[in-house]
Amino acid sequence: MRLDYPVNIKIILVPCTGKVDVLHLLRAIQKGADGAYVVGCLEGACHYNEGNLRARERVEHVSRLLEEIGLEGDRVRMYNLSSGEGPTFAAYAKEMTEHIQKLGPNPLKKWAE
């Protein structure tokens, strides 16, 4: 499809979003990422039944942890789409990038070097 999406996004592949752990998201922010989002399959369509539902719970948990320590909880988000929705993937990437740009840089970035 050769779709464009923001170049600042770094993709980390996982076999299922159920593999994404609280610590993976926390570490991303701790190491200076401005935001992190998880893109899972549509709810109800997980090959492993509930991987994407577990991922959502973890994202929401990390969001609460970030609020607790004084960062914006919305720096982490969960999106869902099916594997055939390339344009939606690009749209979510653009939406997340614009959203994070509004929040501004991660204040922990200066400690990450």
Next chain:
Amino acid sequence: MIVAQRKPFEEIKDMLKVYKKVLNVGCGTCVAVCLAGGEKEVDVLNAELDMARKLEENPIEMGAITVERQCDREYLETLDSIVEEYDAILSMACGVGVQFLAERFPHKPVFPAVDTSGLAVNQAVGWYEERCRSCNQCVLGMTAGICPVTMCAKGLYNGPCGGTNKGNCEISKDQPCAWHMIYERLAAQDRLDNIIAFYPAVGWKDQTPRTLIQPGYKTEDSAPEN
């Protein structure tokens, strides 16, 4: 299993506010199984503390180690060579582990990172329900396997009281009456004579810390020094 839940983050952060280098010690047994204080929870808490203190421009260096059990001397030994590098110790074990750690390193401030809730069963992933208060005077044989100390709001040994209400306790419609459950189960087993028997109240008063030495093991006098 002993279950615990992590203390509120603000409380933990406040306990450590004057320290710059803290060792977070997890426990790999009960609190690891109930997802409160094992290796992963140590890493999550350390990441949180690290980020929170950096945001306050007052960084803290967090060490991490998880021992098999903090209630066993042999596992605490592994900490002997490293605690001196730290200003304080944070323990993610139950209250037993925290105290044993503090006993072993009396010159180091030791802080608890979890609130110990009790002895519980695992109903589903991450869901625990208390079943035992370790009263040391078990009556489960007479109460059809339902603990009145834990399950009755008043901890009555002879119930039900006047507050029983169609199977529920007077404190909440969501709280079943323990003695109603005991009655139902004893009736089903045709053992209702048990509910008529009178049980002396548990001897809670003048409680001192209990020591248990299983038959055939060492005497209390032979317990090793720290």
